[in-house]
Amino acid sequence: MNIELIKQKSGIVGESEEINQVLEMVSQVAGVDISVLINGESGTGKELVAKAIHTASMRSSKDLIIVNCGAIPEGIIESELFGHKKGAYTDASESRKGYFETANKGTIFLDEIGDMPLETQVKVLRVLETGEYMRVGDSISKKTDTRVIAATNKDLAKLVKEGKFRQDLYYRLKTVTINLPALRHRKNDIRLLVERFALQFSRTNKIKYKGFTPEAIKVIQKFDWPGNVRELRNFIESILILEKGERITAEIIEKQLQNEKMMEFSDNPALPVVVNQNPDQAERELILRQLLFLRQDIEELKLMLKQSDFSILNSPRNIDENFSNKIHDNEFGDFEDKTLLKEQAIGSFKTTDLEKEMILRTLEYFNNNRRAAAKSLGMSERTLYRKINDYGIEKKINKDN
Numbered sequence: 395m396n397i398e399l400i401k402q403k404s405g406i407v408g409e410s411e412e413i414n415q416v417l418e419m420v421s422q423v424a425g426v427d428i429s430v431l432i433n434g435e436s437g438t439g440k441e442l443v444a445k446a447i448h449t450a451s452m453r454s455s456k457d458l459i460i461v462n463c464g465a466i467p468e469g470i471i472e473s474e475l476f477g478h479k480k481g482a483y484t485d486a487s488e489s490r491k492g493y494f495e496t497a498n499k500g501t502i503f504l505d506e507i508g509d510m511p512l513e514t515q516v517k518v519l520r521v522l523e524t525g526e527y528m529r530v531g532d533s534i535s536k537k538t539d540t541r542v543i544a545a546t547n548k549d550l551a552k553l554v555k556e557g558k559f560r561q562d563l564y565y566r567l568k569t570v571t572i573n574l575p576a577l578r579h580r581k582n583d584i585r586l587l588v589e590r591f592a593l594q595f596s597r598t599n600k601i602k603y604k605g606f607t608p609e610a611i612k613v614i615q616k617f618d619w620p621g622n623v624r625e626l627r628n629f630i631e632s633i634l635i636l637e638k639g640e641r642i643t644a645e646i647i648e649k650q651l652q653n654e655k656m657m658e659f660s661d662n663p664a665l666p667v668v669v670n671q672n673p674d675q676a677e678r679e680l681i682l683r684q685l686l687f688l689r690q691d692i693e694e695l696k697l698m699l700k701q702s703d704f705s706i707l708n709s710p711r712n713i714d715e716n717f718s719n720k721i722h723d724n725e726f727g728d729f730e731d732k733t734l735l736k737e738q739a740i741g742s743f744k745t746t747d748l749e750k751e752m753i754l755r756t757l758e759y760f761n762n763n764r765r766a767a768a769k770s771l772g773m774s775e776r777t778l779y780r781k782i783n784d785y786g787i788e789k790k791i792n793k794d795n
């Protein structure tokens with residue numbers, strides 16, 4: 395497949411020497427059944443390139459299974475990848491297929507491979523070398539014919555030195571490596587990307603779109619876009635929402651970029667950065683954050699009380715007078731059922747609702763990119779993954795898509 399066709403089919407936009415080289419490589423490796431490692435900063439388009447390879451390959455009529463190795467809890471990653479036999483765990487009442495089995499004849503995309511546990515890496519190496527694997531709890535090897543594409547934004551060589559990534563798997567994977575350049579190193583792609591994102595977004599949302607002035611594009615090109623293409627896309631979309639139907643000028647861009655920079659250097663880098671909002675929204679956001687902090691404090695307090703087995707209730711003199719008064723006035727809620735926060739205190743919200751809301755918004759802001767959302771929320775990807783399950787957010791995301 396030539397690179398123009400790959401661009402068309404994959405939606406990869408760009409005309410720079412750098413992106414053309416990437417696509418040249420995609421075109422060369424797609425048809426050959428060889429594993430590929432995609433390396434690049436967050437938001438540079440690793441997933442898009444993985445999809446492009448699959449689409450341009452002979453396997454395109456079969457499945458491409460995407461696995462985010464960083465988001466799956468360590469305890470279940472092998473059963474997810476290789477499946478398990480009935481009875482392998484106490485709650486494994488049925489045998490289950492793993493991704494390598496489902497992806498047979500197709501492609502598996504192991505995203506964030508740098509986060510894969512070492513023991514699992516051994517088993518992946520075996521699949522790469524022989525096509526063989528075993529379901530968890532089974533003693534019979536199975537065979538799969540799956541093409542592996544892996545991606546990471548980490549420096550795997552460094553992880554190898556630190557003993558966090560297996561050298562043999564690294565050597566096996568790195569033979570064909572596609573390095574995705576950061577957006578700041580291919581700034582002449584920016585004009586096309588802006589046009590594409592603006593058109594797509596205004597069409598799907600039925601927003602009037604009168605284009606960007608050439609000066610506006612120049613200002614966008616000067617910015618370094620640390621979050622790469624993803625950040626650029628979010629930026630363009632929020633500009634279009636804010637400036638509905640206006641022609642976008644350099645002044646508008648400068649103002650928004652300033653906001654963006656201010657948010658970047660704000661006191662709380664761990665919190666979601668919500669740019670381009672009116673003062674009302676900003677205030678609501680602020681209140682929400684404060685409530686979240688309150689929630690964290692309360693969780694800690696609960697833990698403290700639990701650990702001390704509520705003994706402080708029996709010796710109020712040991713604790714701050716104010717606090718003990720509050721306890722006696724029952725201002726923290728009912729100790730009998732160990733609920734420390736009265737729901738009335740925060741209106742109709744439950745504390746868990748707040749967290750759920752925060753997670754939903756953050757995921758939405760980062761286009762469901764869990765790694766970025768987890769980082770922004772200040773929690774590990776695994777914790778986020780668990781919370782998504784606990785709150786049943788997954789269904790909502792899927793439904794909305």
Ligand SMILES: Nc1ncnc2c1ncn2[C@@H]1O[C@H](COP(=O)(O)OP(=O)(O)OP(=O)(O)O)[C@@H](O)[C@H]1O
Nearest residue numbers: 405406407435436437438439440441442547623624
């Ligand atoms: N060259 C490109 N042309 C068009 N869209 C792009 C391009 N590169 C990236 N994108 C878009 O930018 C967003 C991020 O891309 P993608 O998810 O592939 O990045 P990533 O490298 O996997 O990021 P992360 O490491 O954070 O997972 C997506 O919405 C994708 O469609």
Ligand SMILES: [Mg+2]
Nearest residue numbers: 437440441505
């Ligand atoms: Mg990705």
